[in-house]
Amino acid sequence: MARYYAYNRQRKITPWDTEWRGTVSERRKSVGSSCGRGYDPIYFASALGLEAFGLEASSIAIEGAKQLIGTTPELASKVHIEAADFFEYKVADKDKFGLIYDYTYLCTGNLSLHVLLIQHSQLLRCNTSFQARPLGTQMNSLIKPGGYLITLMFPYVPNSPYSTGPPFYSNFDSYAEVLGPGWEVVFDRIPEDAPPAGNRMVVWKRKFE
Template sequence: MSSPSDAPPGKYLPQFGTPEHKESLVRLRSILLDKAYEGGMNEGWVDAWQHGLVPWDHGGIQPPLRELFESKAIDFNVPRSGRALVPGCGRGYDAIYLASLGYETVGLDLSPKAVAAAEEWKASQQPPPTSLSFIAGDFFKVDAGLFDIVYDWTFFCAFPPEVRPAWGKRMGELIKPGGYLIALAYPLDGDRKGGPAYSVSIEAYDESLGSGWTKTLEYVPTQMSEGHEGREKVVVWKRV
């Protein structure tokens, strides 16, 4: 498969940092505050998609993910085969990219509307990837089997701190021994209150995962989306 395409600039969300973008964040947080994190997930994400409130949608593959797999300067030698999961996949840009690398990929999102949008974006690729499926379901409950790679971006940061241990436990259930968790740790905002996106730290990921993991990579990417400068790291853990 050829390299996946990105969406035209501004196709799916207001430009980063504009008043329209900031307003969409305020409206998103209001919707989520009206819902409870029952079992770990918040049904407000379904409502957000229904209202077209997707301020995290940057219109394409996250640059640090592409850099991780394509830069010769990064020592990340993992097999380009096996199963990959992208929870909170949204429109599916990163899931499509992983499928293009040779992984049998599953994109998972709580919102059926997000999954429909991902299927539409998948169909627009030339040619559409065949080793890719999208599922509407609850990350904490869905039965999707075991994975060699799970990729987390704007997923961990969607949960308030009290839900993070459940996230870590679930990652241990989904990733095979010897498999990898790839996280774009964002936003690294120190002690900033409120969310989403809730402020994160590398220590918060470590604590949530607990024992049974070895950190194999941690670095600041040279390629980032607008507004992520100084607020993002790539971290990879291997399940032992």
């Protein structure tokens, strides 16, 4: 997956990079997994006043994000783009996030394993060894109780899941199973006017223990 990702980044073949920005209600601090060129962290910081963190594996995408942030210097202190493995990312309890935004990240892993397959620390060098880490465990470790997880499911296949990929299918039941208990759905909609086609947006609220 990473080799495919880096190859297409180098050639600017990025159909997943539509420059579309989602909208959310205000929270103090947010993080986006696999943030690409940083459109969403920039949106969260500029429109909502959040301190936004974007995690990205591709050095090409990171450079593009930094260039984009450079066009709005007033956001430099609010938007942070980090080269990081999402599953290795750790924060102290006091620094847990009130919001995480996931767009197309789940489709990189085979949901039949109930895990997201992601390359380890050598991802930027396109190493081909993979590790499996539970997605739900990491979401619970990063989002504080009462915090929100925005999932824009793509490609969304409600009734005909497929196991070949990437990209792998995504639907509500598969995501709920990966997250596990402890989450409440507070928003669920299939957008009619947001590219690309085949999305479903679900917002989950982490329950207080």
